[in-house]
Amino acid sequence: MHAQQEDNEKLKQKVNTERFIYKDDEEMEKPFDWGQFKRLARYMKPYAKDKLPLIFIMMLLSTATKLTVPLLISIAIDKVFMGDEGPSLLYILVGVILALYVIQWVSNVFRIKYTNIIGQNVIYDLRADLFKHIQKLSFRFYDQRPAGSVLVRVTNDVNALQELFTNGVINLLIDCIQLVGIVVILLMINFKLGLAVMITVPIMFFMSTALRKRIRRAWQNVRIHQSRLNSHLNESIQGIRVTQAYVQEKNNMDYFEQMNMKNRRSWDKASAMNQSLGPLIEVTSAVGMCILFWYGGILAQSEAITIGLLVAFTNYIGNFWEPINRLGQMYNQLLVAMASSERIFEYIDEKPSVAEKTDAKQLPAIEGHVRLDHVVFEYEKNRPALKGIDLEVKAGQSVALVGHTGSGKSTIINLICRFYDPVQGAVRIDGEDLRNVTLQSLREQVGIVLQDTFIFSGSIRDNIRFGRLDATDEEIELAARAVHAHEFIMSLPQGYDTEVQERGNLLSMGQRQLISFARALLADPKILILDEATASIDTETELKIQDALKTLLKGRTSFIVAHRLSTIRNSDVIVVLDHGVIVEQGNHAGLMQRPNGIYKGLIEAQYRFFTEAV
Numbered sequence: 001m002h003a004q005q006e007d008n009e010k011l012k013q014k015v016n017t018e019r020f021i022y023k024d025d026e027e028m029e030k031p032f033d034w035g036q037f038k039r040l041a042r043y044m045k046p047y048a049k050d051k052l053p054l055i056f057i058m059m060l061l062s063t064a065t066k067l068t069v070p071l072l073i074s075i076a077i078d079k080v081f082m083g084d085e086g087p088s089l090l091y092i093l094v095g096v097i098l099a100l101y102v103i104q105w106v107s108n109v110f111r112i113k114y115t116n117i118i119g120q121n122v123i124y125d126l127r128a129d130l131f132k133h134i135q136k137l138s139f140r141f142y143d144q145r146p147a148g149s150v151l152v153r154v155t156n157d158v159n160a161l162q163e164l165f166t167n168g169v170i171n172l173l174i175d176c177i178q179l180v181g182i183v184v185i186l187l188m189i190n191f192k193l194g195l196a197v198m199i200t201v202p203i204m205f206f207m208s209t210a211l212r213k214r215i216r217r218a219w220q221n222v223r224i225h226q227s228r229l230n231s232h233l234n235e236s237i238q239g240i241r242v243t244q245a246y247v248q249e250k251n252n253m254d255y256f257e258q259m260n261m262k263n264r265r266s267w268d269k270a271s272a273m274n275q276s277l278g279p280l281i282e283v284t285s286a287v288g289m290c291i292l293f294w295y296g297g298i299l300a301q302s303e304a305i306t307i308g309l310l311v312a313f314t315n316y317i318g319n320f321w322e323p324i325n326r327l328g329q330m331y332n333q334l335l336v337a338m339a340s341s342e343r344i345f346e347y348i349d350e351k352p353s354v355a356e357k358t359d360a361k362q363l364p365a366i367e368g369h370v371r372l373d374h375v376v377f378e379y380e381k382n383r384p385a386l387k388g389i390d391l392e393v394k395a396g397q398s399v400a401l402v403g404h405t406g407s408g409k410s411t412i413i414n415l416i417c418r419f420y421d422p423v424q425g426a427v428r429i430d431g432e433d434l435r436n437v438t439l440q441s442l443r444e445q446v447g448i449v450l451q452d453t454f455i456f457s458g459s460i461r462d463n464i465r466f467g468r469l470d471a472t473d474e475e476i477e478l479a480a481r482a483v484h485a486h487e488f489i490m491s492l493p494q495g496y497d498t499e500v501q502e503r504g505n506l507l508s509m510g511q512r513q514l515i516s517f518a519r520a521l522l523a524d525p526k527i528l529i530l531d532e533a534t535a536s537i538d539t540e541t542e543l544k545i546q547d548a549l550k551t552l553l554k555g556r557t558s559f560i561v562a563h564r565l566s567t568i569r570n571s572d573v574i575v576v577l578d579h580g581v582i583v584e585q586g587n588h589a590g591l592m593q594r595p596n597g598i599y600k601g602l603i604e605a606q607y608r609f610f611t612e613a614v
């Protein structure tokens with residue numbers, strides 16, 4: 001019994017660990033890619049003309065002032081303290097140093113201000129480009145990715161570039177200029193001493209490069225864990241109702257804890273490694289200092305260098321390690337940003353699988369004649385969802401698509417709206433192959449109401465107006481009345497102005513559907529598609545809806561997918577699908593006369609279901 005319990009516990013743990021599998025969205029190692037860096041830098045171009053030269057001047061000014069101060073101090077030591085100059089030179093030097101600090105401060109303030117402006121603008125543009133593009137991507141793109149991972153690219157990856165643009169690139173330049181400046185000054189003051197002190201640079205460079213590679217990997221590991229945590233969080237919040245309904249909170253929490261712990265451990269490891277870099281730099285700089293005091297002392301004794309210049313040397317060396325340390329960090333930051341930019345550009349470069357031809361023409365006002373010519377379609381290679389569909393629908397006819405679940409009903413609809421293109425064959429409206437027309441001119445004339453109707457945050461009025469943005473309030477109300485939505489809308493606290501939250505959480509499923517009916521009616525499309533649209537409506541409302549549908553469908557070609565067969569018996573043509581093939585076609589009366597017909601079987605099964613249930 002005990003062993004059985006243990007087995008059960010193990011099985012539960014196994015299921016829990018394997019339940020969530022998130023594809024890692026992160027490249028481990030990527031060499032620096034100049035092409036990509038240039039592409040990224042192009043985002044700075046619009047601001048380059050007026051802001052970049054200013055930033056550059058400010059940068060040179062602050063570095064020059066910073067590097068001049070030690071030289072002035074050395075003059076004070078040699079001429080005033082060690083020499084025989086009077087205090088007036090000291091006052092002048094102190095005044096100049098003070099002025100230099102003020103200049104440095106002012107130039108830094110403006111530099112930071114301008115770099116922030118450029119950085120924020122670049123990030124704004126990049127995010128806008130990315131969002132604009134992913135809005136155009138086809139259903140196939142979204143089929144292949146969890147929403148969480150798309151979200152992470154628009155938020156986290158773009159944020160990762162923010163630091164690079166606001167500080168990174170400019171600090172990198174400042175540090176390079178400062179380093180070159182210091183090296184030149186050191187070698188000019190005393191060539192031999194300069195070389196001797198810098199002997200430690202290559203040693204430190206090699207040691208820190210090796211260490212940094214490991215640090216970079218450790219941070220990448222942190223991001224992988226964070227990304228998994230994000231995906232899980234996104235899924236948990238979206239699926240919270242199902243989780244609670246199946247009392248899976250504890251399992252969910254256990255899994256979250258595991259992820260959270262792994263994330264924390266990876267963070268601890270990375271930050272411990274990071275901290276080991278500081279002492280390495282300190283030791284190297286201490287060795288450099290020792291060399292300076294030892295060799296510098298000898299040179300000073302032989303009067304090859306003055307005490308003032310030795311002090312200046314010490315000062316410069318002190319300022320030397322800091323940018324070297326930062327440059328290493330910056331390189332890491334640059335590689336991280338490059339990985340992020342690669343992921344962003346990957347989306348921006350993604351071509352919509354349903355692409356408009358360059359010479360795509362406007363679909364003129366249609367009559368609504370729809371034809372599917374031997375259409376074959378597959379979502380995944382070698383798994384056809386439609387296996388050669390031939391269907392002709394005259395303008396104004398109402399077509400019902402019926403069949404078992406997974407038989408291909410929604411797929412036909414997806415092709416008529418051109419959310420996907422057929423693999424073989426063609427879908428034509430008024431004789432025009434849909435691949436030859438612009439998406440806008442097609443979709444403006446095809447209305448669709450889905451079972452999972454999407455309600456956007458905003459007022460009820462705005463949601464109905466989504467069907468036609470220039471509709472007047474009267475037209476909106478007329479549409480709502482026609483589909484019997486007006487009564488329930490008026491019973492809401494602010495009527496048409498009632499704010500509904502994202503996804504319409506405040507409304508029932510049926511109410512959401514009535515709103516989308518009104519939305520579709522307002523759009524006044526020549527072809528109307530109702531995909532399981534009446535599934536969530538109660539029988540009483542359905543009777544009203546049947547009446548409304550008559551108005552809604554009048555003069556339009558319509559496609560109705562419904563499991564509730566009572567909704568479709570009045571259709572002109574009923575198309576019965578099975579495993580992606582049309583197996584029967586005709587009107588209700590005709591199909592009911594077929595002995596052993598599939599449609600007849602479906603109707604009888606549904607009738608039995610209802611009579612036995614009652």
Ligand SMILES: Nc1ncnc2c1ncn2[C@@H]1O[C@H](COP(=O)(O)OP(=O)(O)OP(=O)(O)O)[C@@H](O)[C@H]1O
Pocket residue numbers: 143379380385403404405406407408409410411412
């Ligand atoms: N986005 C997708 N990616 C991969 N396969 C899909 C996708 N959508 C549907 N399929 C597959 O295509 C086939 C047809 O699906 P379709 O949604 O057209 O069926 P349906 O008749 O509308 O079913 P239901 O009545 O359950 O809505 C099914 O085998 C389904 O598994």
